[in-house]
Amino acid sequence: MASQNKIPQATAKRLPLYYRFLNNLHLQGKSRVSSKELSEAVKVDSATIRRDFSYFGALGKKGYGYNVEYLLGFFRKTLDQDETTKVALIGVGNLGTAFLHYNFTKNNNTKIEMAFDLDPNKIGTEAGGVKIYSIDEMEDHLTDVQAAILTVPGAVAQNIAERLVASGITGILNFTPARITVPDNVRVHHIDLSVELQSLIYFMKHYPND
Numbered sequence: 001m002a003s004q005n006k007i008p009q010a011t012a013k014r015l016p017l018y019y020r021f022l023n024n025l026h027l028q029g030k031s032r033v034s035s036k037e038l039s040e041a042v043k044v045d046s047a048t049i050r051r052d053f054s055y056f057g058a059l060g061k062k063g064y065g066y067n068v069e070y071l072l073g074f075f076r077k078t079l080d081q082d083e084t085t086k087v088a089l090i091g092v093g094n095l096g097t098a099f100l101h102y103n104f105t106k107n108n109n110t111k112i113e114m115a116f117d118l119d120p121n122k123i124g125t126e127a128g129g130v131k132i133y134s135i136d137e138m139e140d141h142l143t144d145v146q147a148a149i150l151t152v153p154g155a156v157a158q159n160i161a162e163r164l165v166a167s168g169i170t171g172i173l174n175f176t177p178a179r180i181t182v183p184d185n186v187r188v189h190h191i192d193l194s195v196e197l198q199s200l201i202y203f204m205k206h207y208p209n210d
Ligand SMILES: NC(=O)c1ccc[n+]([C@@H]2O[C@H](COP(=O)([O-])OP(=O)(O)OC[C@H]3O[C@@H](n4cnc5c(N)ncnc54)[C@H](O)[C@@H]3O)[C@@H](O)[C@H]2O)c1
Pocket: 090, 091, 092, 093, 094, 095, 096, 116, 117, 118, 119, 135, 150, 151, 152, 153, 154, 156, 175, 176, 177, 193
């Protein structure tokens, strides 16, 4: 979408955060929100929120705030929430099983369509309503899938990532400790819980909340 290109990356990263909060407000029947209210909820300062929202053509009115419905409409288009992004999950172990049971579609249109594993006890079964196929048949099933969640052991992550890329996947959410190498047109987001925990502890020590 052309308008999306004009949004700075830092702003784009905050969109899902805003979207989730505004969607909840909308579900509660609220039609407007002040930048102060938003700021406290999403922990982004209100000057940044005002600047972000000005990119969306949403200018808050003094004493009124922002129109929730207008913002949601904009976010849906920008985040492609109107179109479901199909996601595959590779590795149905502890972490993978938990994700399959988590209902991602509650707040947006992301859906885990299928899962893969090599364990014969898991192949052919379902978890959270998602079918688990053999990793050997992965390529046959990935015809209309755009993104993948990687929850396999680190040692096989690179090989699986290469197979995913060859099947046309352009986004990988990597939960394994392995750093994977992919072509430039593929986006990898690496989620390392130990780094997140260390960072939390650092902030707790150095920037304690009052
Ligand atoms: N469990 C956690 O809390 C946690 C936290 C952070 C990161 N991680 C990382 O996430 C990944 C998964 O963790 P887990 O605890 O779920 O492990 P797990 O051992 O419970 O699950 C791994 C799954 O991958 C499958 N698998 C193995 N090789 C495969 C292959 N070649 N193709 C397809 N499937 C294959 C296994 O059969 C198993 O079902 C690991 O890389 C781990 O380091 C786990």
